[in-house]
Amino acid sequence: MALKLVYEPLTIKGLEIRNRIARPAHGTMLSNYGAITDRLIDYHVARAKGGVGLSILEAATVHPSSVLSLSNMDDSVIGGYQKLMAAIRPHGMRVFQQIWHGGHIYPVMDQSPPWGASAVPNPATGIVPNPMGIAEIEEVIAAFAASARRCREGGIDGVEIHASHGYLIMQFLNKLTNQRTDRYGGSLENRMRFLREIMHAVRAEVGSDYPVGMRVSVSTGAGGLDEDEINTVVRALRDEDFIDFLDVSYSDYYNFKFVAAMDQPMGYQLESSRKITAATPEVPRFVIGRFRTLDEAEQILRDGIADIVHMNRAHIADPDIVRKTQAGHPEQVRACIGCNQACWQATNLGYPMSCTINPAAGLEGTLSEDLVMPVETPGKVIVVGGGPGGMEAARIARLKGHEVILVEAGPSLGGQLVLARRAPFLHTIGDIAFWLEQEIYRLGVDVRTSNYWDADDVAAENPDHVVIATGAVPRDNGVQYRYPAEPVPGFDTARTVSAVELLASPQMDLGETAVVFDDVGHYEGLAATEYLLSKGLRVTFVTRFETVAPLLDSVTRVDPAFRRFAETGRFDLMIRSRILRLGNGVCEAQTLYEGQSRTIPADITVFINAKQPQRDVYDALREKGFVQGQNLTIVGDARAPRDLQFAIQEGHRLTRAMV
Missing domain, CATH: 3.50.50.60 (FAD/NAD(P)-binding domain)
Incomplete structure (x- = not known):
């Protein structure tokens, strides 16, 4: 597809965004429960360099009654914003800040009951919140306004009010979670009062010339907030000149679907989103839905569904999607496989965000590929094993200028991914093997498949460095971990x-x-x-x-x-x-x-x-005098059977450190 619309600029409230590709707010845990860190800045700068038009910073909590990894509760955040924007501005990317209160979904800093619209249990945990009184409502409204002011003073280009995904504002909007009988409950007009008052307070604080928008989504609870009610809310706020853009997502915690894995198709949210965007053509509209390529974004724009397309995990996997595609090399984009392993799941467990297939994600300050420089004296590197860890090792060694020979005993590259992608709904897990194979051939790695090399074969090549990535094999021993004394009776005779x-x-x-x-x-x-x-x-x-x-x-x-x-x-x-x-x-x-x-x-x-790690070649090379960490390393399942994330990360980091 000839790309045109994705590269066109868009103006929101006088602010020009250089193209139609954005990144939505998403948790990173790079901000360490509070201030903006250098690590978070490095992460966003990499995407700015890669050509993204707009990034919306992860949700910042506005009030102590809700905890999240980024905080905007006092003026100390202003300096962090200024430092962030000073680093990003030279690269042309615009930045909005999403401001947020989790309501009864997220915990309170002092571990007291969370705040909510009504005493309705959290659909995920069953926790019953403290129903907010009028004084608490007014306190949170003021907190949203103060948070927006800090964004403007810190040089952030605009703010997004988080009114979706079942968090506090949506708890007021949704009849499933709002059972109030005062002026904030009952009719839709009353249920939207909290949001309207927040918007009014924010607009009064930041002025009429500052971009302010909001994110919305339907409820996936039966009888909950639907597209018609959202459209009524949006039109009312637009008529009052409160919103300058609309960011449309999908679902809440009744049936969680606002983040999807590889089993969901591109655009899986659009059936709902387009009903909302079609009703609000007068404001710039953003949509999301597991988009991975600019071709997909171009089609959304051509169909008139939206004016900006979010690509989130796609840019975690490869920050340079726009730059590579615009340069005529979309085949060089490392496509997200949708595993949710190191990004979504890691942050939910409290770990800093990373990426299964991009070892530099979240560590751009030290591992960005911009920092990979050719060595002064190239050597010969032999990589034994053509799975993902071995291919990544070969790729990094070649980027550093070495002569690289990759030997694989099997007839094809990819290792266990060749089999994994055969399972239903796992087909995209193989995309990273395809990308790695393309890249090592493009870079000039000498690939030798159907070649079994033992330690003598490796040593005969007189290599400067050897990377062992021979993987692991099933044990086929019938032993259960908790009962290791003997195999399961009948294991050898049953099928x-x-x-x-x-x-x-x-x-x-x-x-x-x-x-x-x-x-x-x-x-x-x-x-x-x-x-x-x-x-x-x-x-x-x-x-x-x-x-x-x-x-x-x-x-x-x-x-x-x-x-x-x-x-x-x-x-x-x-x-x-x-x-x-x-x-x-x-x-x-x-x-x-x-x-x-x-x-x-x-x-x-x-x-x-x-599985059983295959270490024979590694052990034999050590006996021949090769030294671990100097001219020999072992990565991935050969080191210890784990998963794809560790195979690629070790292939990258250990090879990069050694060669």
Whole structure:
């Protein structure tokens, strides 16, 4: 598609934005529960350099009754804003600040009950909030206005009022969470009073020439806030000249869908969003929906659905999407795979944001690829293993100017991703393998597939550096972690396979019933289950954990998978369980809270435990005198079986540090 509209500027309240690509507010945990940090500044500067037109800073809490990683509660934030904008302005990106109160969704700093519109339980945790009195309402309104003033004084280009996703303002708007009988409850006119008063106070504080907008979304709770009510609210506020732009998202915590994983298609939010944007053509409208390329954004703009398209995780994965595409090299964009592992899930667990496929994300000050410089004396680097960790190691070594030979025993590159992408709804996980393969060929890495090299072969090349990325293989030993003394009785005689063998053998006769036993808690158990259900089998999932796949994000990866499993009518679950024995066509399993065991039909059992690292070449090279950390390193699953994030990060960081 010939790109045109994405590159056109847009003016909001006299402020020109250089193109139609924006990044929405999203938590990073780079601000350390308060002030703006150098790490947060580096993160946004990288996207400014990459060509983004507008970034909306992550939600800043305006009042002590709600906690978030960025704080705008006193004038100390102004200096941080000024430092941030001084770093960003030379690169042409505009910056808005989203201001926020979480209501009953987020905790209070002193651990007292959270504030809410009414004493309605939080749909995610069941916590009952303190219903706000008039004095508390007035206090929060004043806090929003003061927060907006600090944004303007700090040089931020505009503010966005967060009125979506089930947080405090939406709790007032939504009849499901607003059961008040005073002037802030009942009719929509009353329910929107809190938002109107916030907008009025903000506008009075920042003036009529400063961009002010808001973010909205429908409720996914039955009978909740819908598109028609949102349109009524938006038109009323627009008529009063309170909003200069409208940012449209989707859902709340009744059925969480405002962040989606790889199982959702591009534009999955648009069915709802376009009903709102169509009713407000007189203001610039933003939409979001897992967009990954400028072609997708161009189509949204051509269809008239929106005036700006948000690309969030896409720019976490690659900050240079606009720059690379505009230069005529969209194939060089590292596309987000939608795993939500190191961005969304990490921040929810309280860790700083990173990215499974972009090791520099969140660490741009030290790991930005702009900082990779050719070495003065290039050497020869041999990488053994062509999975994601090995390919990333080869890419980094080549960027530093070395001669690089990558050897892979198999006929193709990609490692375990070649198999993982065969599972239903996991196809985009393979995109990073495709990108890495393209890049190492483009950079001139000498790739040798179907080549098994032992330590003698490596040493014969007289390399300056060696990276071992030989991965790991299934143990096939039938041992459960909590019962390591012996394999499951019957493991050797029953029909058992690993997840790797299952996905590698599409013509395998599977039978009609299956057990998936998961002792690891990552994606393999879900992938095997989905694969078997897609083949028509009845599947029982057995795991020692209290939840399914605890190492994955529950709301965007596990819960949607469970909904799909339930729709088949052929799925059963046993948590906190062990396998007692395997027999001919059966599996005997027992939960920790039941005395008697269950006998489950199982024509095939997929047994998932930790893989065995393949370290033979590494160990043999050490015996030959190669020294770890000097001219030898080991990365990814060969070092210790974990997941894609660690394979790529170690391939990048350890190689970068060594060569």
